[in-house]
Amino acid sequence: MIKVSHLRKEFELSRQQKKELNTTANKALAVDDLSFECQPGKVFSLLGPNGAGKTTTLRMLSTILSPTSGSIEIAGIDAVKYPQEARSKIGFLTGSTGLYARLTPLEIIDYFAALYQVPTKEKEERKKYLFDLLNMNDFLQKRIGKLSTGMKQKVSICRTMIHNPEVVIFDEPTSGLDVITAENIIKLIRDCKDQGKTVIFSSHIMSEVDLLCDDLAIVHKGQLKYNGQMSDFRQNMEASNLTEEFIRIVQR
Amino acid sequence: MIFTIFKKELIDTLRDKRTMRTMLLIPLLVFPITLTLFVNVSSSFEKKASEEKLKIGVWGDLGAKYWNQLEQMPAGLGKKELENFEDSSALKRAIEQGEIQLGLIVPKNEAELTRTKQSIPLTWLFDASSVGRQQRAESYMNFMSNKAEAIRLKELGVDVEKIHPLVPVYQNCASDKKMIGQLAGGFLPYIFIAFGFIGCMYPAIDLFTGEKERGTIETLLTTPVSRWQILVGKMMVVVTSGMLAASCALLGLFVSIEFLDIVQNKEILDIVHGILTPSFIIAMFSLLFPLVVFFAGAMIPIAVYAKSFKEAQSIITPLNFVMVLPAMIGFFPGIELNAMTAAIPVVNIVLSTKELISGTLSVGYYCISLGIMLLLATLSVIVSYRQFGNEARILN
Numbered sequence: 001m002i003k004v005s006h007l008r009k010e011f012e013l014s015r016q017q018k019k020e021l022n023t024t025a026n027k028a029l030a031v032d033d034l035s036f037e038c039q040p041g042k043v044f045s046l047l048g049p050n051g052a053g054k055t056t057t058l059r060m061l062s063t064i065l066s067p068t069s070g071s072i073e074i075a076g077i078d079a080v081k082y083p084q085e086a087r088s089k090i091g092f093l094t095g096s097t098g099l100y101a102r103l104t105p106l107e108i109i110d111y112f113a114a115l116y117q118v119p120t121k122e123k124e125e126r127k128k129y130l131f132d133l134l135n136m137n138d139f140l141q142k143r144i145g146k147l148s149t150g151m152k153q154k155v156s157i158c159r160t161m162i163h164n165p166e167v168v169i170f171d172e173p174t175s176g177l178d179v180i181t182a183e184n185i186i187k188l189i190r191d192c193k194d195q196g197k198t199v200i201f202s203s204h205i206m207s208e209v210d211l212l213c214d215d216l217a218i219v220h221k222g223q224l225k226y227n228g229q230m231s232d233f234r235q236n237m238e239a240s241n242l243t244e245e246f247i248r249i250v251q252r
Numbered sequence: 253m254i255f256t257i258f259k260k261e262l263i264d265t266l267r268d269k270r271t272m273r274t275m276l277l278i279p280l281l282v283f284p285i286t287l288t289l290f291v292n293v294s295s296s297f298e299k300k301a302s303e304e305k306l307k308i309g310v311w312g313d314l315g316a317k318y319w320n321q322l323e324q325m326p327a328g329l330g331k332k333e334l335e336n337f338e339d340s341s342a343l344k345r346a347i348e349q350g351e352i353q354l355g356l357i358v359p360k361n362e363a364e365l366t367r368t369k370q371s372i373p374l375t376w377l378f379d380a381s382s383v384g385r386q387q388r389a390e391s392y393m394n395f396m397s398n399k400a401e402a403i404r405l406k407e408l409g410v411d412v413e414k415i416h417p418l419v420p421v422y423q424n425c426a427s428d429k430k431m432i433g434q435l436a437g438g439f440l441p442y443i444f445i446a447f448g449f450i451g452c453m454y455p456a457i458d459l460f461t462g463e464k465e466r467g468t469i470e471t472l473l474t475t476p477v478s479r480w481q482i483l484v485g486k487m488m489v490v491v492t493s494g495m496l497a498a499s500c501a502l503l504g505l506f507v508s509i510e511f512l513d514i515v516q517n518k519e520i521l522d523i524v525h526g527i528l529t530p531s532f533i534i535a536m537f538s539l540l541f542p543l544v545v546f547f548a549g550a551m552i553p554i555a556v557y558a559k560s561f562k563e564a565q566s567i568i569t570p571l572n573f574v575m576v577l578p579a580m581i582g583f584f585p586g587i588e589l590n591a592m593t594a595a596i597p598v599v600n601i602v603l604s605t606k607e608l609i610s611g612t613l614s615v616g617y618y619c620i621s622l623g624i625m626l627l628l629a630t631l632s633v634i635v636s637y638r639q640f641g642n643e644a645r646i647l648n
Contacts, residue, residue: 012644062474065643088476098467102267103260114256115475159471 001198002038002061002167007031007070009056009222030056032222034070038200038215040166043193045213045230046202049250053222054202055094058171061200062092075166075198088116091165093185095175097156101145105136105155108144109162116163123162130158134184150181157188168192170201174208186212206242220250253477257485261459265489271454275493279447279500287508297383305331306388307351309343309377312358318374321396322356329391347377354378354389369404430610441605443505444498444540445579445598449572451497452490452547453565459486460555460640461564469646483640487548487633494544495537502533527609535608535618539601542625546597547575549632553639556646578602589613594620597628 009031018024031053038044048054059065061072063083072079072086079086100108109130113123131137134154139147144155160168170189174182189212192199203209209216209230216233218226226233226249239245265271310319319334335352337343346352355377359365365372376393378385405412463469472482509524551568558564578598581587589603600621607613639645 014644059470059647064470064473064647084476084478087474090474092471092474094467094470096467097471100260100264100468101466102264107260107263111256111260112475115253115472115477117476 001040001073001075002044002200003071003073004037004057004061005035005071007034007057007060007072008068009053009060009065010068030222031060031067031219034217034219034222034224036217036224036227038167038198040198041193041196042214043189043199043201043212045209045216046200046219047204047206047209047216047246048202048219049204051221052219054219055171056222057219058092058169058200058202062090062169063087088163089166091160091163091168092171093156093160093169093173094171095173095177099144099152099155099159102143104141104143105147105151105158106140108155109158112159113162118163122164126162126164130161134158149177150184153177153181153184157184161188165197167198168200170199172202172204174203174205206246210242218246218249225249225252253481254485254488257477257482258488261455261486261489262492265455265458265493268454268458271458271493274454275451275497276500279451279497280504282501283443283504283508284512287505288512291513303331304353304384305333306353306385307333307335309335309337309346309352309355310358311337311340311343311355312360312362317362318356318358318396321399322392325392325395329395330388344377347379350379353382353385354392369408372400427611430612439583440505440536440609441602442576442579442583443501444536444605445543445601446576447501448494448498448540448544449547449575452494452544452551453568453572455493456490456548456551456555457558457561457564457568459489460552461558461561464556464647465560473646479641480637483552483637487545487552487636490548490552491541491544494547495541498540498544532608535613536605539604539608539618539622539625542622542629543598543601545629546625546632549629549636550575552632552636556636556639556642589617589621591617591620595624597624600624 008029010027010029013021013023013026013028017028018026021028034053034057036044046054046057056065060067061074061079063079063086066083067080070080074086075089077086077089103111109127110123113126118126131140134157136151136154136158139151144152147155168189170185173185173189177185186208189199189201193212193214201212213230215229216226217224233245234242237245239248265275308322310322312318319336322332322334325332337346337355340357343352343355343357347355355375357375357377359373359375362372374393374396376389378389380386402412405415463472473479506528509521550571554567554571555564558567575598578596579602581599581602587593587603589600589607593603594600594617600617604613604618604621607617
């Protein structure tokens with residue numbers, strides 16, 4: 001479960017950033033008083049246009065960034081006070097995730113299993129399960145640099161799931177991927193939901209959201225514009241389709 | 253956990269061809285190649301110069317006297333062929349055009365000067381842009397001068413000892429080891445510092461800026477490993493790389509001395525063997541280690557700050573000059589290790605190593621040098637930690 005309450009994030013602006021943004025302000029507000037909950041066994045979607053604060057929010061949830069104020073609870077752990085403990089419960093995958101090009105998939109998976117301190121027996125079982133599930137056995141010994149985008153994506157998924165996390169965070173996971181490669185991600189999100197994991201994913205593609213999510217929140221300029229169940233969202237739509245409704249809410 | 257990160261980063265680094273080149277290959281080969289080239293080229297030049305048959309032009313009414321003297325020169329002073337010139341400007345022109353290599357002009361009043369026992373100016377013409385010409389002229393001149401001096405003293409009936417009441421005897425009390433330490437001692441720490449820096453550079457950029465650029469840092473930061481553990485694991489690889497590069501340079505130098513006949517004088521070779529003992533190497537590495545940690549600590553904040561490999565490289569490369577420049581102090585004679593120089597970073601390492609080679613390093617100054625470098629290394633680690641913990645810097 002994820003509980004977010006009155007989350008706020010300000011960034012100090014450097015001289016160069018001030019110049020680029022054409023502002024004299026010393027700080028930029030990326031996330032402004034966000035509160036929502038993600039339930040286990042459900043897929044929560046964080047929707048918003050580019051620059052809405054989705055990535056910043058998810059980076060705070062995964063404890064890469066610390067919030068300026070507000071609280072985050074991950075699987076019952078206060079992630080602001082105990083970020084390291086919270087991280088052991090999280091699997092994090094982004095569309096822009098890179099992999100170590102000079103290592104093999106097997107080396108990468110073993111490395112991350114060691115970082116998550118997965119016991120050896122459990123690690124071997126998880127590896128076998130994931131390698132078979134993702135059909136990875138043929139390229140385990142090849143260097144990442146020589147793999148196709150689809151193969152790399154499978155390695156990223158395996159790396160995210162090796163410690164069997166309770167909470168899985170996806171930040172625009174299908175961005176830049178072709179339809180077939182993106183299908184692996186869609187399947188993974190569904191599997192996580194079926195296994196009772198808490199899933200949160202950010203996107204600006206309404207078709208993906210329609211396909212997967214149970215609950216959703218729409219953010220724009222760091223503020224929460226909508227938070228509720230997907231079924232309610234569909235029922236109460238004022239526009240003719242999901243994309244138009246999304247645009248209507250953002251521009252409201 | 254630190255070891256897990258260290259192991260992974262080391263494997264990753266060792267598989268990077270660019271890092272391998274700067275960390276192992278170049279330091280290992282630089283001395284065998286440059287020293288072999290230097291020795292071969294200089295010995296071939298020396299051989300060529302000694303074997304070269306010089307054409308010597310002689311001009312002057314009384315040139316025949318000196319012609320004979322030149323002909324009687326010992327063969328050890330070099331081969332020669334004499335040619336008589338009627339005109340001094342023709343002799344000059346011949347030298348300019350390379351037809352003649354040395355020219356001797358005997359003054360017209362040579363007989364008068366000899367008779368009145370005055371100094372006789374003998375003018376030697378040569379092209380100074382050609383190696384060894386002046387030296388050959390000087391050796392001929394010394395030979396002739398000694399002979400003329402002996403004849404004149406005999407004519408005057410003067411005993412040589414009577415005109416030289418004081419004969420200086422200079423005796424060097426410094427051991428050969430100390431002499432080598434002072435003359436060549438600055439060289440060793442300089443190459444160590446230079447290669448230690450270069451060895452740190454690529455891994456520091458690759459493991460910090462490279463990880464940002466490739467988008468792998470975000471994933472690493474979501475693991476339940478604290479940032480200081482990640483930093484220490486990565487920093488250990490940077491330091492290992494710097495130490496490896498410096499060690500490879502030392503190994504290359506050792507191989508050159510032992511197997512490539514660079515040092516042909518057996519006495520000097522014995523002294524070098526006496527210097528390169530395990531205790532010397534341990535003491536030198538103990539000085540080098542905090543220096544390399546300091547290098548790593550200075551580079552990591554830059555690598556974390558930079559947004560691209562190019563940006564990091566463009567900032568760290570000039571830093572090389574700032575860091576390595578004080579190492580040149582080792583080449584200046586007269587600058588010694590004292591309480592003040594022992595407190596100047598990098599300079600203290602150079603001077604301590606110099607004294608270590610000479611066998612004159614005092615424990616007190618060694619401790620001050622080591623203490624200063626350890627303090628600096630600790631400060632650089634703290635700065636690195638703060639920069640690595642800065643969320644605005646760590647993510648692109």
